Amino acid sequence: MKPLPILLFTLLGVLIAPAIQARTYDKDKPPRTLTAEQAARAEANYNRYCTLCHGENREGHKNDHAPSLRSKSLFESGVPHAILRPLSYGREGTAMGGYLDEVGGPLTLDETWDLTYWLFWQSGAERIKLSEEPVLGDVVRGEQVYQQHCASCHGKNGEGVTAPALGNQSALAHNKDEFIRYAIEKGRQDTPMKAFEDILSAEDIDNVTAFIRSKASGWTQEKMPLRPIPTPDQYVINPDSDNPQWTLSEDKFITSEQLFEAMQANKKMVILDTRVTSVWQRAHIEGSIPFPYYSNLDERVKDLPRDVQIVAYCSCPRAAAVYITDQLRDMGFDNTAVLYEGIFGWMNQGFPVTRSE
Ligand code: HEC
Numbered sequence: 001m002k003p004l005p006i007l008l009f010t011l012l013g014v015l016i017a018p019a020i021q022a023r024t025y026d027k028d029k030p031p032r033t034l035t036a037e038q039a040a041r042a043e044a045n046y047n048r049y050c051t052l053c054h055g056e057n058r059e060g061h062k063n064d065h066a067p068s069l070r071s072k073s074l075f076e077s078g079v080p081h082a083i084l085r086p087l088s089y090g091r092e093g094t095a096m097g098g099y100l101d102e103v104g105g106p107l108t109l110d111e112t113w114d115l116t117y118w119l120f121w122q123s124g125a126e127r128i129k130l131s132e133e134p135v136l137g138d139v140v141r142g143e144q145v146y147q148q149h150c151a152s153c154h155g156k157n158g159e160g161v162t163a164p165a166l167g168n169q170s171a172l173a174h175n176k177d178e179f180i181r182y183a184i185e186k187g188r189q190d191t192p193m194k195a196f197e198d199i200l201s202a203e204d205i206d207n208v209t210a211f212i213r214s215k216a217s218g219w220t221q222e223k224m225p226l227r228p229i230p231t232p233d234q235y236v237i238n239p240d241s242d243n244p245q246w247t248l249s250e251d252k253f254i255t256s257e258q259l260f261e262a263m264q265a266n267k268k269m270v271i272l273d274t275r276v277t278s279v280w281q282r283a284h285i286e287g288s289i290p291f292p293y294y295s296n297l298d299e300r301v302k303d304l305p306r307d308v309q310i311v312a313y314c315s316c317p318r319a320a321a322v323y324i325t326d327q328l329r330d331m332g333f334d335n336t337a338v339l340y341e342g343i344f345g346w347m348n349q350g351f352p353v354t355r356s357e
């Protein structure tokens, strides 16, 4: 053959290669249906526990870049490992806590399943079959693709910036390779995550998937005994001392440093951990009590003293704490403040937390 036809042939090969490699997906059975009663309870649970971050219409990105819970590609590929597992056990180190009662959350096993199915039915998606096989690729090339096309949103090390933490160990433990690949190929509808099937070759999608997978180091959900929840007579720390005197920024916030100083000086305070109780179980600021954002305030304010400084914190980094504090202020609690950086900011600055034994 002369050079020209060879060149043309090669060019043609490169151009049609992605089309040849593009995958087709079989449909999978839908999950079971819900009775009207189960669906109503699932919806009520969604409204109580999830809207704060994932939004009233499951659109996501209301707080802390919580992902959309209605995008078609997620529900096509992600029941149950991408819905049930994070909902039950949370994503370690992110604002997403575990909601299953077994780890200290408010939902029973049946309720977590029903909520998963409810979200699936709301999405209107049809399930597809994904293989369990690993996606093989060139990890070194995958990292180049990642740094060029993904790092701006997902972070240089997959730590998550404006998008989910792709290097998160609890996510990597639950999400299979094909699930990750499918998200990259199809994107997430109505979110900043676009479909890369028209931007990257099928081979580079494999490579970047293999790179993300290479970050997994084997996460295990530790079974820890649940801590006893403090009773109201234990709420106030240093009850015989006096309240800290703080200058609040924006009339609401204190820094980690201010809180730590007050703790060192044995000041009188009530510290509210406004996250889902499962994450308080795993690690919290010493002396804090679980006071989740979905608490029934009419019930619980009876146990809060009005003359003691109250500090609220969460991990989102402050949405849940502000939500609770604003309501307390409306109820006449004047000595209230929010930890601006949240518990992750606190930990990043080296301040201590206590863990379950
Ligand atoms: C413009 C910002 C942006 C860029 C660039 C981007 N993403 Fe995303 N990505 C997102 C957002 C935001 C989400 C969450 C979408 C949602 O709400 O469901 C997401 C979701 C994902 C998910 C699904 C995670 C899950 O657990 O459901 C994967 C996998 C992913 N991105 C991989 C990539 C890869 C690989 C690249 C580069 C080839 C990339 N993304 C580029 C913003 C981005």
Ligand code: HEC
Binding pocket: 045, 046, 049, 050, 051, 052, 053, 054, 063, 064, 065, 066, 067, 068, 069, 074, 082, 083, 084, 086, 087, 091, 094, 095, 096, 097, 099, 115, 160, 163, 164, 165, 166, 168, 171, 316, 320
């Ligand atoms: C305090 C904020 C917050 C609340 C409340 C919250 N989430 Fe999340 N959720 C997040 C964040 C942030 C992430 C992404 C974490 C990551 O992987 O980086 C997430 C991730 C998820 C995911 C994984 C989605 C994906 O694309 O990978 C599911 C499913 C989920 N949440 C369901 C729920 C449900 C159901 C509720 C209510 C029971 C809930 N969440 C309550 C913040 C929250």
